[in-house]
Amino acid sequence: MPSKPEKQNARKAPHLKKVRKLLNNPVVKSFIYGRVVLIFVLLLIQLFLFLAFFIWLEPYTKYLFGSGLAASFVFLVYLFNSPGKNEYKMAWMLPVMFFPLFGISLYVLMHIEDLPHKLKKQIKLLKEETDHMLALPGFSDALVPYPEIRDIALYLKSEALSPAYTNSDVRYFPNGESAFPVMIDSLKKAKKFIFIEYFIINSGCMWDAILNVLIRKAEEGVEIRVMYDAFGSAAISPVSYEKYLKSLGIQAKAVIPLVPVVAAYLNNRDHRKICVVDGECAFTGGINLSDEYINKMRKLTYYWKDTVIRVTGKAVRSFSSMFLQLWDLINNTSDSFDEYLELPYESYDIPGVVIPYGDNAYNKKDIAENVYLYVLSQAKKYVHITTPYTILDNQMMNALIFAVKRGVEVSILVPRHIDHYITHCTGRTFVKTLTDSGVRVYEYTPGFIHSKMFISDDTTAVVGSINLDYRSLYNQFEDAVFMYKCPVVAEIEKDFEETQALCTEITAEVYKKSPAIKRIVGRVFRLCAPLL
Structure with missing residues (x-):
């Protein structure tokens, strides 16, 4: 008769075989041993060592407290007088205020010669x-x-x-x-x-x-x-x-x-x-x-x-x-x-x-956002938008709300299914602000909507790679096409209306029914939305 340990091993064997088979899968192997995972691990090691250094300094806190306070004050003055979006500055305030030396050092590390x-x-x-x-x-x-x-x-x-x-x-x-x-x-x-x-x-x-x-x-x-x-x-x-x-x-x-x-x-x-x-x-x-x-x-x-x-x-x-x-x-x-x-x-x-056009992080001109803002400012009847993400800065948020207050119908189609949990939860907090102000937002019920489009007044359309989030509007190489009074605008608007018919509107009641954990996660990460 087999012993008890042998029986346990026999029961475990099928699971071990599955694990071995998974680990031997070429795709999994390339992921585990690939360059991306290696780099991610090395970055974590860097951040760990960086944090460990400041923990090591803890015994000297009484000597460093005053200098840290002074450094954080000087840094915050510098930060608020530097060019850039206020949302980015606010996102950096938290680590600087609570962990002055660590926050300042991390900021400097992230901004030293950001373009070779x-x-x-x-x-x-x-x-x-x-x-x-x-x-x-x-x-x-x-x-x-x-x-x-x-x-x-x-x-x-x-x-x-x-x-x-x-x-x-x-x-x-x-x-x-x-x-x-x-x-x-x-x-x-x-x-x-x-x-x-x-x-x-x-x-x-x-x-x-x-x-x-x-x-x-x-x-x-x-x-x-x-x-x-x-x-x-x-x-x-x-x-x-x-x-x-x-x-x-x-x-x-x-x-x-x-x-x-x-x-x-x-x-x-x-x-x-x-x-x-x-x-x-x-x-x-x-x-x-x-x-x-x-x-x-x-x-x-x-x-x-x-x-x-x-x-x-x-x-x-x-x-x-x-x-x-x-x-x-x-x-x-x-x-x-x-x-x-x-x-x-x-x-x-x-x-x-x-007008095909592009934008990049290095020109500091916010071209991608400015074209969207132009469409919103010129609209007389409607602006219809599709976007997978809704992590907005104050300027875009105000432009959307101002258009509604001028009597323009603003409708946005967003995905129901999630590809990035934290981004989705954070985006939903912006959706609530929009819907409370009269912007109509709809979830694409059949799945995930990834298109990035602005259509306005049966005359104007913008189609391209530009999402409504900080990454697309400020940090990335992007492209799009601005079209005015082209016959294709009618086709784009027709597709929007057909897609909208498949959607469910996100009302205040719908938002309240979403899981509490999603709302909490969204509110917490909204503090650092520009960094997502």
Whole structure:
């Protein structure tokens, strides 16, 4: 008869086998031993040592108390007189007030040279190249035949270096699965070059299908450049995957690689979604190159709602320019853009103005937010918004509420399903403030809504990668398209209304019924909302 320990081991054996099988899974192995986990562990060690140092200083508290108090006072004076959003300053107040030396040291560590000197120099060179690009034929003010939007067109040209275009066409796709085959078809027709820039690239049927086309096109001599964010695309081991793509004849670059050092610039992610083919067409919107965005992920138990637009005509120039600017920036080069911009573009006899534009954390101009604020300020009848996140600053919050007080109907569609728990809980506290002020907010009942759109008065629409949160509005590389009196605006509004019909309105009663723990978590983390 087997002994008692042997029986226990026999019972445990199936579980141990499952654990071993899980640990031997290639995906799990690559995650456990991968660069991202290693860097995360090293960062935790740094923070632990940093905190341990201040604990070690505790016996000397009586000597340090006075100096810490003086240091915190001087620092707070400096903080409130420095440029930047007040919400960021308030978020840093808490650690500085309660743990003066630790809080100040952490702030300094996070803000020492948040952009390396060579990148600043490179940005200056790129501005000169882009100024030259604006002087090329087709970039004159004559592209703005609609005087009522001359102000925003001039703003985007001067601040974002993004001209306005007429005679360009825009096609709208209400979900990722309808856009994907069109994107594949466009890639298959490439003859000269393909530019791909996405926050997330992940192995699966979507990316594998695209990669197969890229490999074939590279063999045909088509120039292919691929950029992806090193954090967003962490699942593919960004640095080693870069080498793999290069071995296939594809130029590739992981943007802002993760390093085991606490630094502010690591928060400046490349959140853009851009695909340019031969300078003839460009795709952008909310989707990344991963299976959930086309509802092909097997473990996805709800519907993923996203949107895409395809731009054709001269307006594609701006997408090529945005891509090449960042490509030169991260490769520390300053190549001429002319061969990718001086192309014979098809002209469309279509009314309306199209302005593709980008934003980044380093220009300190808040272009992404200012365009949204412009739409809100100009609206007369309605503003309809879709966004996955609602972590708002005071300026955006006030603009939304002010629009309602002026008699403008403001409706926002947000997801019911959660992808980031803390972000979701925090966002719901902002939703309560909005609904209490008359803004109507709806939960997308079928699943997760990831699209980022503003539509107003049947005339104006903005579609792109820009969320309504601090990260998108201030910290990341983003892109979008401003459209005015284009026929496609009616299609975008129709899709909004059809999507809204599937939603449930979030009223005060609905918010009160949400679990108390979610409301508590949201209120607590709202204190540091700008840092989420």
